[in-house]
Amino acid sequence: MLALSMRRVAAYLLGFLVLTAAAPATAGSASPGRPGDTLAIGISQFPATLNPLVDAMLAKSYVLAMVRRPLTTYDPEWHLVCMLCVELPSFENGLAEPLDLGGGKKGVRLTYTLQPDARWGDGVPVTTEDVLFSYEVGKNPKTGVADAELYRRILRIEAKDAKTFTLDVDRLTFDYAGLNDFEILPAHIERAAFADPAQYRIASRYDTDPTNPGLYDGPYRITESAPGSHIVFERNPFWWGKAPYFRRIVVWTVENTAALEANLLAHGIDMVAGELGFPLDEALAFEQRHGQEFRVIYKPGLTYEHIDLNLDDPILADLRVRQALLLAIDRKAISEELFAGRDPVAESFVPPLDWIYTDKVPHYPYDPAQARTLLEAAGWHLAGGAIRRNDAGARLSLALATTTGDRTRELVEEVLQSEWRQIGVDVRLHNQPARVLFGDALTKRNFAMAMFAWISAPENVPRSTLRSDEIPSAANSRTGQNYAGFRNAGADRLIDAIEVELDRGRRAALWHALQRLYAEELPALPLYFRASAFVLPPWLEGVTPTGHQYPSTLWVERWRAAPPS
Amino acid sequence: MTRFILRRLVQAALVLAIMSFIIYALIGLMPGDPIDLMIASDPHLSAADAVRLKALYGLDRPLFERYLAWAQAALAGDFGYSRLYAKAALTVLAPRLGNTAILMGASFALTLAIALPLGIAAARRPGSAFDAMVNLLGFAGISVPSFWLALMLILVFAVALGLLPAGGIATIGDGGILDRLTHLALPVATLTLASVGGHMRYMRGAMIETLQQDYIRTARAKGAGELGVLLHHALRNALIPVITVVALSFGSLFSGALVTETMFAYPGMGKLIYDSVLGNDFNLALAGLLLATLTTLLANLAADIAYAAADPRITYG
Numbered sequence: 001m002l003a004l005s006m007r008r009v010a011a012y013l014l015g016f017l018v019l020t021a022a023a024p025a026t027a028g029s030a031s032p033g034r035p036g037d038t039l040a041i042g043i044s045q046f047p048a049t050l051n052p053l054v055d056a057m058l059a060k061s062y063v064l065a066m067v068r069r070p071l072t073t074y075d076p077e078w079h080l081v082c083m084l085c086v087e088l089p090s091f092e093n094g095l096a097e098p099l100d101l102g103g104g105k106k107g108v109r110l111t112y113t114l115q116p117d118a119r120w121g122d123g124v125p126v127t128t129e130d131v132l133f134s135y136e137v138g139k140n141p142k143t144g145v146a147d148a149e150l151y152r153r154i155l156r157i158e159a160k161d162a163k164t165f166t167l168d169v170d171r172l173t174f175d176y177a178g179l180n181d182f183e184i185l186p187a188h189i190e191r192a193a194f195a196d197p198a199q200y201r202i203a204s205r206y207d208t209d210p211t212n213p214g215l216y217d218g219p220y221r222i223t224e225s226a227p228g229s230h231i232v233f234e235r236n237p238f239w240w241g242k243a244p245y246f247r248r249i250v251v252w253t254v255e256n257t258a259a260l261e262a263n264l265l266a267h268g269i270d271m272v273a274g275e276l277g278f279p280l281d282e283a284l285a286f287e288q289r290h291g292q293e294f295r296v297i298y299k300p301g302l303t304y305e306h307i308d309l310n311l312d313d314p315i316l317a318d319l320r321v322r323q324a325l326l327l328a329i330d331r332k333a334i335s336e337e338l339f340a341g342r343d344p345v346a347e348s349f350v351p352p353l354d355w356i357y358t359d360k361v362p363h364y365p366y367d368p369a370q371a372r373t374l375l376e377a378a379g380w381h382l383a384g385g386a387i388r389r390n391d392a393g394a395r396l397s398l399a400l401a402t403t404t405g406d407r408t409r410e411l412v413e414e415v416l417q418s419e420w421r422q423i424g425v426d427v428r429l430h431n432q433p434a435r436v437l438f439g440d441a442l443t444k445r446n447f448a449m450a451m452f453a454w455i456s457a458p459e460n461v462p463r464s465t466l467r468s469d470e471i472p473s474a475a476n477s478r479t480g481q482n483y484a485g486f487r488n489a490g491a492d493r494l495i496d497a498i499e500v501e502l503d504r505g506r507r508a509a510l511w512h513a514l515q516r517l518y519a520e521e522l523p524a525l526p527l528y529f530r531a532s533a534f535v536l537p538p539w540l541e542g543v544t545p546t547g548h549q550y551p552s553t554l555w556v557e558r559w560r561a562a563p564p565s
Numbered sequence: 566m567t568r569f570i571l572r573r574l575v576q577a578a579l580v581l582a583i584m585s586f587i588i589y590a591l592i593g594l595m596p597g598d599p600i601d602l603m604i605a606s607d608p609h610l611s612a613a614d615a616v617r618l619k620a621l622y623g624l625d626r627p628l629f630e631r632y633l634a635w636a637q638a639a640l641a642g643d644f645g646y647s648r649l650y651a652k653a654a655l656t657v658l659a660p661r662l663g664n665t666a667i668l669m670g671a672s673f674a675l676t677l678a679i680a681l682p683l684g685i686a687a688a689r690r691p692g693s694a695f696d697a698m699v700n701l702l703g704f705a706g707i708s709v710p711s712f713w714l715a716l717m718l719i720l721v722f723a724v725a726l727g728l729l730p731a732g733g734i735a736t737i738g739d740g741g742i743l744d745r746l747t748h749l750a751l752p753v754a755t756l757t758l759a760s761v762g763g764h765m766r767y768m769r770g771a772m773i774e775t776l777q778q779d780y781i782r783t784a785r786a787k788g789a790g791e792l793g794v795l796l797h798h799a800l801r802n803a804l805i806p807v808i809t810v811v812a813l814s815f816g817s818l819f820s821g822a823l824v825t826e827t828m829f830a831y832p833g834m835g836k837l838i839y840d841s842v843l844g845n846d847f848n849l850a851l852a853g854l855l856l857a858t859l860t861t862l863l864a865n866l867a868a869d870i871a872y873a874a875a876d877p878r879i880t881y882g
Binding site for chain 2: 038048049051054141142148149150198201202204207208224226227228229230232248250252253254255256258259262263265266268433434435436438439440441443464472475476477478479
């Protein structure tokens with residue numbers, strides 16, 4: 001009787017395993033670790049939504065760049081180029097014209113022509129009807145488009161024919177020709193989802209029917225999407241550009257970097273994206289162990305790692321204290337010891353690769369003696385203890401916050417804490433989860449020092465981070481990213497002037513002045529420009545890291561397996 | 566018994582209602598709402614955008630008002646839309662629930678299939694070499710962090726030996742039974758190895774105590790065989806505390822195994838609930854957490870029923 005029961009239990013167990021295994025497959029695994037017609041990419045984050053208009057997210061940009069083409073973008077050499085358009089408008093070629101808006105206001109009229117052969121993945125041509133529809137969606141306040149600024153600035157769009165349109169913009173700025181973030185949607189598919197604009201963000205076919213080929217005009221289209229796991233891309237038969245080499249690409253989400261490495265070694269994935277993959281220190285360690293089997297490309301770029309200082313903090317309001325803090329950090333040693341010198345030391349917010357960069361700014365080499373002198377001059381004295389005090393007896397003590405769980409930053413924090421203690425500054429670590437740090441502490445300016453990074457486009461005007469009217473407060477619904485509370489009339493004037501200066505030479509001079517002012521005033525402590533690490537198989541060619549916010553996948557059709565030697 | 570079950574079901578509904586408010590309030594009171602996060606990541610968002618988006622997502626209303634609107638819709642079967650995934654919360658949840666049920670169900674069944682016989686066998690001769698070995702392995706399983714165990718299994722079976730895939734659910738374009746089983750092997754092994762020790766220890770402890778009871782001696786004196794004494798007389802009584810532990814484990818069964826899912830890139834409930842809480846996705850987090858609560862409540866009810874089945878002396882009025 002009992003023996004029979006045990007057999008029955010065993011049969012149930014076996015049956016359960018077989019039944020569960022027979023359930024329909026919702027995800028897949030990788031391709032083999034040798035060149036073939038499938039490429040498996042590992043990234044550390046899954047894109048929550050595929051709708052190009054709703055929510056900005058790096059993972060989404062990375063995958064959508066394989067299936068969609070923006071009108072314009074910055075190329076890997078950081079030049080503005082056309083992708084879906086034929087020619088960039090300029091005053092010289094007559095495709096840009098000044099627009100008098102009355103009251104002394106100047107705008108610009110731009111003419112773009114779409115690529116004549118551009119088609120959606122269902123064969124329907126990409127036309128100006130799509131452009132007009134996209135504008136309609138973008139400017140509607142109910143659609144849930146996060147960044148409405150671009151659509152507010154566009155005064156009107158007029159179709160000249162099926163492929164050519166003009167666009168009136170309310171300001172003439174130096175970057176007038178770029179429409180990098182204007183997302184063109186397929187009107188023939190998305191119009192139905194837009195019937196009720198308030199429901200668009202949940203009715204969009206990008207989320208309800210992501211494998212619909214008509215949503216995509218890039219070299220690939222999405223054929224399978226398993227949320228949280230992977231996305232499968234296959235060649236778009238109606239792609240109008242250079243034919244991509246790989247028949248299929250699978251983007252796998254592996255959030256743990258140790259598991260990402262194991263998957264790479266087990267050939268579950270072929271490469272790890274630099275945009276969303278290994279932190280630099282882990283990539284360096286990986287290269288040491290497996291440099292023979294994989295190619296690691298390091299690309300320094302526009303990710304500016306720094307420490308924002310709250311200038312309304314009475315201690316940090318004193319420029320001498322800010323200078324002392326920076327002089328006491330051995331940034332060169334940090335870069336060399338932790339990042340093998342791959343992360344160049346920053347002297348301001350502009351990286352050396354950007355054409356507007358200047359080296360002629362105040363430098364702060366490691367000099368603890370000078371740091372101590374500055375603190376003494378600022379009224380912070382060592383009176384027997386290891387920590388300085390002012391005449392009122394207050395300790396020179398500051399809180400430093402960063403994102404919890406970021407191992408690299410936590411490592412840097414320990415070095416900073418130790419170096420600042422050597423000059424008599426007590427630093428308490430106050431790390432917080434990303435959602436608390438960015439969603440609460442910074443926007444409410446409830447911090448003293450916060451270490452984090454910005455990533456931007458080339459020649460990005462720091463209006464939101466440096467202009468005095470961009471300080472988050474209850475009055476402006478906590479928008480703006482001038483968390484430091486930097487109020488400087490000179491910086492405001494330079495930012496305004498840079499935006500509207502069309503002459504490159506004069507603009508460069510303004511940029512240099514702004515970098516100097518930044519390095520003099522130190523609203524933040526510049527640390528370094530982070531490099532991204534792309535881990536590639538030796539047979540993969542054509543992957544060109546950009547170093548800016550527009551991902552390498554925008555040129556995925558150039559990726560190919562090297563012929564066997 | 567029927568009245569007892571009905572009463573417990575009514576109690577479960579009440580607990581669910583209270584829990585839904587507590588969970589909603591806790592998520593709502595966490596610092597930083599979704600729009601604050603959008604503002605932090607997008608330099609172009611203006612004050613007008615912030616006001617517009619908060620109104621669009623209903624975040625401009627008081628927490629209690631939002632909860633009442635949610636509860637009203639939920640009673641009608643509408644658990645709302647996931648803000649992160651732009652889909653109905655239940656649509657996002659369903660495939661993840663299926664994945665988790667497969668993973669956790671398989672590991673749970675395997676755990677019990679290993680832990681219970683081992684616990685019984687070890688209890689027969691406490692202090693013997695076999696008991697010591699089983700205990701040692703049990704403690705090792707309990708002590709080893711599951712992320713480390715997962716990594717070791719990946720390194721040995723996927724990297725070094727190349728026998729099993731390192732992650733995922735099935736091969737793209739395959740998805741056959743064998744393929745699915747090979748993808749399940751390592752995550753199931755990780756979860757099983759991590760939990761078998763605990764269950765084995767419970768079984769062993771309960772069995773040792775039961776085997777010292779007078780009625781066991783009586784059964785032996787009556788000439789019952791050792792296997793019969795063990796399984797017929799002792800096991801039924803020893804199972805009662807084990808049933809309690811197993812019932813309590815059901816809550817984690819559907820809230821998932823966060824670490825294992827992360828290490829094996831397995832899209833399950835644990836990771837989904839974690840992401841939805843951190844991403845302030847109220848509807849999704851609520852639906853997920855309530856499902857875990859409901860599972861625990863139902864498992865406890867099932868445990869109560871199982872007590873009666875295991876021990877006829879237990880009755881419910």
